[in-house]
Amino acid sequence: MSTTQQSAVRPDPAGPQSPVRAPSLVALVFLLGVGPFATDTYIAALPDLQRSLSTSAAVAQLTLTAFVVGLAAGQLLLGPLSDAWGRRRLLLVGCALFALLSVVCALAPNGPVLVTARLLQGVVAGGGVALARATVTDTHRGDRAAATFGLISSITFLSPVVAPAVGGLILAHGTWRTVFAALAGLGVAMFVAVLLGIRETLPRHRRQPAGLRQTGARMADLARDWAFMRHVVLVCLATGGFFIYIGGSSFVLQSAFDVSPSTYTVVFATNAAAMAGAGLLFRLLVLRVGAVRLRTVGVVASTVAALGLLGAALADPATVPLAVPWALLCVVVGGMGFTMPATTALAQEAGRRSAGTAAALQGGLSFLTGALVTPLTGIFGYDSLLPMAASMSVFFVAAAVLLYLVRPRPAPAA
CATH class of the missing domain: 1.20.1250.20 (MFS general substrate transporter like domains)
Structure with a gap:
């Protein structure tokens, strides 16, 4: 395990893990x-x-x-x-x-x-x-x-x-x-x-006390642990930008670019395939490059593409062909193919002492974030690309800023 990952993990109070299938x-x-x-x-x-x-x-x-x-x-x-x-x-x-x-x-x-x-x-x-x-x-x-x-x-x-x-x-x-x-x-x-x-996969000797109070204590313990919560906050921000695309792209592309439903299906399927391909590429590279670096690649790619989409939205609509937002959205979604598995793994590693609770917090909170932000494009309007592009940019820029703020600092020279 890399030094970066080790610094994000507290010692497991249960001791070394027993081998399980x-x-x-x-x-x-x-x-x-x-x-x-x-x-x-x-x-x-x-x-x-x-x-x-x-x-x-x-x-x-x-x-x-x-x-x-x-x-x-x-x-x-x-x-x-x-x-x-x-x-x-x-x-x-x-x-x-x-x-x-x-x-x-x-x-x-x-x-x-x-x-x-x-x-x-x-x-x-x-x-x-x-x-x-x-x-x-x-x-x-x-x-x-x-x-x-x-x-x-x-x-x-x-x-x-x-x-x-x-x-x-x-x-x-x-x-x-x-x-x-x-x-x-x-x-x-x-x-x-x-x-x-x-x-x-969780032997009895590694289990934690049952009961509402004990469960709440485990959730509070992880919620107070910034080594864990920084990954949760980052995935919530990235998920927010992604769900704005999920909730708004169909309406925006069909309204602003006169895309037919069948054409939009092709756009959506292409972007989903890019995300799946990125996930497979992540699987092939992560053992050599590491999850931390690949997450950086994913967040930066999605952020730059979202800002590019904002630039296209501010340009004259008559000069922007469908291929431009399509390509940029494909990069945004493809970046998530790196960001999501990397952040999931890093969050679970940081919360290993209560793995089920860690999975609950990062999955539940990111899903709630996505559900809450999905209507944003509808609130601000579907008639142009600008509302969706601006909303996505806010979330991905925030994720990139957080990534910069929590990046590992080099150890001081002796």
Whole structure:
């Protein structure tokens, strides 16, 4: 492990780690990639859902919002619990509940039942995200953990592209209820993958006391630790800039550049592929270059591209072809393919003493940040590129400034 990483980690009070089998890549991909499949696969069916349940468009949209809120809450709730109870049991129960709640969604007689089931479904899915990260921290250290996060990321980054296509295929032969039936099958597959591919990675002698007070104490301990929280704040800032792109790019490009929905799909898929490719490149380079340096590359690339996008937005719109914002957004998103796995690994390393709680804080807080900033472009307007470009630039510049302020200082000469 590099000197930079060692300086960010406190000694593990449990002592040296016992050797345990690393979790299955297939199981990790299931756990970390389930979110997009549980949302994007049925977005196109929302109007049909509204008519079928004789409810309002707001309630139909709330079925998405409830799941997203549950994802964040599940990470914050179940991640810390796993430091006391272990990972495997919670994962198995969570996968089983995900499948069961998917069946409830498929059979929901009205909007309130569906919204409630979606909220609970999000909670167990979010718990799976936090616990999957914790199992990697339990079994890997330093840049090897970063390499694993990079490999997982390169696969899961494609989920938002694959999920709508899968949803379209299902809806071509069924209804929104069929989508949830398919998600029930996905829950069963997750359960089998965890059962066969993930052993308990947190032995009993390394577990921490259970109870609300003890859990709160672990969260407070990490929240007061700047060696850990600096990574969380940075990932929240980068996630904020990224989610502004997610929430606003479709409206902005279609409004300001007269892009058709099909063309936008190509733009989005290309950018997602760039992010996945960057994640794979991160996996190949991190053992030689280190997570700290690669994160710097990712943050700087995204920041420079966001500022370039702001410059393009301030220029005469008639002189800016679609290729310019497309290329710049591709670099912004591609940079996240370095930033996300690197920061995840560095945060988990710094919070190793309570890996489940660390995963909960960084995942839950960054997800909440993304959910809160997504509407910004809509608030400031979709008619030009400027609001989205300015908002993204603010977040990425802040991330770059934080990265500069917390960069390791050379030791003074003797």
